[in-house]
Amino acid sequence: MNALSRADWLNKVPEVTLAFWVIKIMSTTVGETGADFLAVDAGLGIGWTSAGMALLLGIALLWQMRGKAYTPWIYWLTVVLVSVVGTLITDILTDVLDVSLYTSTAVFSVLLVINFFAWFRVERSLSIREVNTPRRELFYWTTVLCTFALGTAAGDLATEALGMGFTWGAVVFGALIAATFMAWRMGGNVVLTFWIAYILTRPFGASFGDLLTQAKTYGGLGMGAAWTSAIFLCVIVMLVAVAQLSLGNRQLATK
DSSP, X not given: OOSSOHHHHHOOSOOOOHHHHHHHHHHHHHHHHHHHIIIIISOOHHHHHHHHHHHHHHXXXXXXXXXXXXXXXXXXXXXXXXXXXXXXXXXXXXXXXXXXXXXXXXXXXHHHHHHHHHHHHHHSXXXXXXXXXXXXXXXXXXXXXXXXXXXXXXXXXXXXITOOHHHHHHHHHHHHHHHHHHHHHTTOOHHHHHHHHHHHHHHHHXXXXXXXXXXXXXXXXXXXXXXXXXXXXXXXXXXXXXXHHHHHHHHHHTO
């Protein structure tokens, strides 16, 4: 390991690059459209879909945490499944249990704050540059799940309950992401701006996914969940394949 430090080698999450954000946003969109496709279009219903996706997420997360270093395809598979499960959690609360979007958004916000507080209290940092112990990784994935659930609830709250609509929802959340990026470029705290952007990409991806998939009579473009999910998944697979090959080449170069 001449070119890579021990910390870099053991870190279980990817470097934050443009490709990271592209895959992250697409994963959030797939979470929204994929959940809708399985539960509605495929006719599985929200119960069976939730059970199946939760099982797959458990397997992927176990696989991810058993590894000793970042593996792109395992990591991003876990993210996509977290996105789907996070969407389904909010859908169950809203559609099945009739919990108000105001309530679910507030509850997930509190849970996220509690998780951040516990993570910082124990590890003294919220940085993802050294997620290299099981405990840190557990904090990381708990945070990710909370951000996806919160983002879904906040996105639905903005586009549906507040009547913003899919187009304006995508525009507003996209503008907030751009503002966060500018804050980072102007010297804002790296960890804080990262997590703010990470949270905002979820409602942006959900709003964008609904804009693409929903019927035109509901303000969407009518592409359908199946086609949108398939297209975005193909792009994700290609980008992750490039990341996997690049990582493999770097590892070979250090031997």
